Amino acid sequence: MKVLERRKDYICVEIYRTLFSIYGKVKCPLFYRTPFQLLISVILSAQCTDERVNKTVSGLFAKYPDSMALSEADVNEIEKIIKPIGLYKIKAKNIINAAKKLNEEFGGEIPETIEKLTELPGVGRKTANVIISHLFDGYGFAVDTHVNRVLNRIGIVNTHNPYKIEMLIMKLMSHESLGNFSLLLIMHGRNTCLARTPKCPDCAINNLCRKRL
DNA sequence: ATCCCGAGGG
DNA sequence: CCCTCTGGAT
The missing domain is CATH 1.10.340.30 (Hypothetical protein; domain 2)
Known part of the structure; x- marks a missing residue:
């Protein structure tokens, strides 16, 4: 593996650790019985x-x-x-x-x-990944608007193509944590790394971020 | 005026 | 790559 990818791998794991210490195992935000x-x-x-x-x-x-x-x-x-x-x-x-x-x-x-x-x-790729990760303990990494924005801001990825982002994260992270990693990034995007005005001073991973304010 | 767990078509 | 579809909250 290249040196550049190894750095991103390390940063990804650190981000996961820190966000997990805050949100833990995130439950599905959407209501459903079946x-x-x-x-x-x-x-x-x-x-x-x-x-x-x-x-x-x-x-x-x-x-x-x-x-x-x-x-x-x-x-x-x-x-x-x-x-x-x-x-x-x-x-x-x-x-x-x-x-x-x-x-x-x-x-x-x-x-x-x-x-x-x-x-x-x-049902597109994002929706399919959400289904897979919730219903079948699958290894789907759903790239929604939050995941896209947060990963680009931090500097882990440099593309807004959801499929390319998914493929890169699949290479960097252990597959069993992909589902929760997606949800952790969504929680972080909703609560702290807001689209319009991100709360960088309050951000737990601002030391790992390229665009922190 | 901008954004929200996007998909489908051109 | 681009565009449209759409209402509600901020």
């Missing part, structure tokens, strides 16, 4: 706060708790329910079609690989 409900919640979470997703899906799951019920739902009805989440027309269509595809092609079960998960409408 794997199907996790799938739907993660699809709906695009460009929306998880808090708002949680408020909205409680009503959605009360009427449509599983893939059979949702697959037979009326699009307009779903649009009304999930409207506060935003991007509601695409998402309404996507979750209904995802439910149909689950029933027709996957036997009603949530697939366990990124390749199969991304065949579902509305």
